[in-house]
Amino acid sequence: MSSIFKKFIFTGFAPNLTNQDVKTACGLLFKPWSWKKGDSAEKIETWLKNYFSTKYAFAFDSGRTALFYALKSLNIKPDDEVLVQAYTCMVVSNAVVWTGAKPIYVDIDSDFNMDANDLQKKITNKAKVLIIQHTFGKPANLEKLLNIAKENNLKIIEDCAHSLGGKFNNKLLGTFGDIGIFSFGSDKIISCVRGGGLITNDDKTASKIKEYQTRLPHSRLLKIKQHLCHYPIFFIGKKLYSIGVGKWILAIAKKLNLTNKIIYKQEKIGKQVLFYPSLLPNALAKILLNQTEKISEFNNHRQQIAKLYNDKINNPKITKPDWTNESVWLRYTILVENPHKLRRLAKNQNIILGDWYSCPIAPADINITKSGYKAGDCPKAEQLSAMSINLPTDKNITNTDAERIINLVNQY
Ligand SMILES: Cc1ncc(COP(=O)(O)O)c(C=O)c1O
The missing domain is CATH 3.90.1150.10 (Aspartate Aminotransferase, domain 1)
Known part of the structure; x- marks a missing residue:
């Protein structure tokens, strides 16, 4: 069969988008007064607490923001070292660098997760925090990594941006360390285009995170509009992709700034953007609530x-x-x-x-x-x-x- 008749198969491209999300997003586009404030972000926090059976949960604009505040809450100071695996994303490195700490890159094993042997070699007396990433949803070698962290008095953040719902020895990832962080970005396990979460059982950590969260601004209206527009644009763009039109719709929407960027130009050179970190907007949290059911x-x-x-x-x-x-x-x-x-x-x-x-x-x-x-x-x-x-x-x-x-x- 000629390739023009073959269905397009995508790997990214809003893989979790549902008809219900598109309906909710289109409805919300006409109600800008409900974009920022409402009870949906709090409902996401309640969902996280119930899903993980943890004491505390917090919602943010993104996983990178959740990681940044997770690190800050662990009292990272300039000159401290944070161990993090290579084979990761620049936004993870940025979260560490922006606290003033130094990222120390640990090599990976054949499962794309941190190699415990290399971790041992890279720990110095400046090391304070270990970030354990569960790449592509697969649990890292927690038995070894947790032991090494304990022996060296390291705090642990589990980066579950890829692995919401994944388990290790039948226990949910995100519940092994001091803090677990999640991403609700468009290509992740469940999505609201841009969003993040954090869980912890520690009272002191939670009160610090609460303080940071309370000081955060709401997301800008323009940003929320871009995230809501993502839904109808990707819905139509994907449907029309095989006849060549979809590609243009998506490209033009991007060019006209109608849709968001996953990683901004400034972030690619290690700089923070003006409009983030922020709270998780009510409108996106509302769409995320649809997704939690799935x-x-x-x-x-x-x-x-x-x-x-x-x-x-x-x-x-x-x-x-x-x-x-x-x-x-x-x-x-x-x-x-x-x-x-x-x-x-x-x-x-x-x-x-x-x-x-x-x-x-x-x-x-x-x-x-x-x-x-x-x-x-x-x-x-x-x-x-x-x-x-x-x-x-x-x-x-x-x-x-x-x-x-x-x-x-x-x-x-
Ligand atoms: C491993 C990993 N951790 C954290 C993040 C941050 O998530 P977000 O895009 O929601 O900021 C990402 C983003 O892609 C990631 O790949």
């Missing part, structure tokens, strides 16, 4: 699609991740010799594969010196990021779509 459905679907990849990809040139039922498989990441070539071949067949992460601190167009990462710091992260390609697992991927991807990968 979390099990979304994650079960991701696991089922990932299982198909796991069972049916049999190309000896491809390295698959080790299987675990406890991952929520936000993206199923494989390693290939030339990911750009595979991505190109896929595109010819209307399959857009993902590029998380194509360099040790992503995205590729950042000023890496501002992240504090130096070439050679984490050789394995450098090696694996040059070979990574993500297959989609989201609710839009049918078994037939997955089979198309499997065939493509097996024939590569």
Whole structure:
């Protein structure tokens, strides 16, 4: 079949968007008075508390803001060191750098999570906090990492931006450390385009976080409008993508600033933007409440699609991740010799594969010196990021779509 008749398969592109979200967003676009204030952000906090059975939960404009305040609440001072894995995003590095602390990059293992042996080597007497990232939804090696943290008196933040609903030894990720942080960005487990959450059981930490949160401004109206516009624009853009129009709708919307950016130009050079950090707007929290009802459905679907990849990809040139039922498989990441070539071949067949992460601190167009990462710091992260390609697992991927991807990968 000619590729113009083949359904487009996306890896990012608002994968969690539902008709209900579009309806809610369009309704909200006509009610700007309800964009900032209301009870929805508080309802998200209650949902988080119940979901994780934790004492405290806080909502923010993003995961990066949640991480920034998590670090601040742990009394990070200039000159302190924060251990964080490479094979991460610039916004994570920024959250550390903006506290005045120094990020110390720890290498990864073949599961894209922190390598406990390298962690041991990188701890100095200046180390204060360990950030444990559960990459692509897969639990890190918590047994070892938690032990090392305990031996060295390190506070622990779990970065669950990719892993809401994932587990380790049947216990929810985010509940092992002092603080857990989450992202509700457009490509994450559940989404409101831009949003974040934080949980903790510690009274002192919670009271500090509350203080920071109380001082935060509301999101700007223009920003909320962009996030609400994301819904109808992506809804129409994706529907019309296969006839070539959708691509233009999305590109023009971006150019005209009708939609938001995931990471701003200033952030790519290590600078804060003017309009963030902020509170989670009522309007976005309202959409997120729709999404919280779908979390099990979304994650079960991701696991089922990932299982198909796991069972049916049999190309000896491809390295698959080790299987675990406890991952929520936000993206199923494989390693290939030339990911750009595979991505190109896929595109010819209307399959857009993902590029998380194509360099040790992503995205590729950042000023890496501002992240504090130096070439050679984490050789394995450098090696694996040059070979990574993500297959989609989201609710839009049918078994037939997955089979198309499997065939493509097996024939590569
Ligand atoms: C590993 C990781 N942690 C934290 C974040 C921050 O999340 P947010 O985009 O909601 O700020 C991201 C963002 O993509 C991420 O990839």
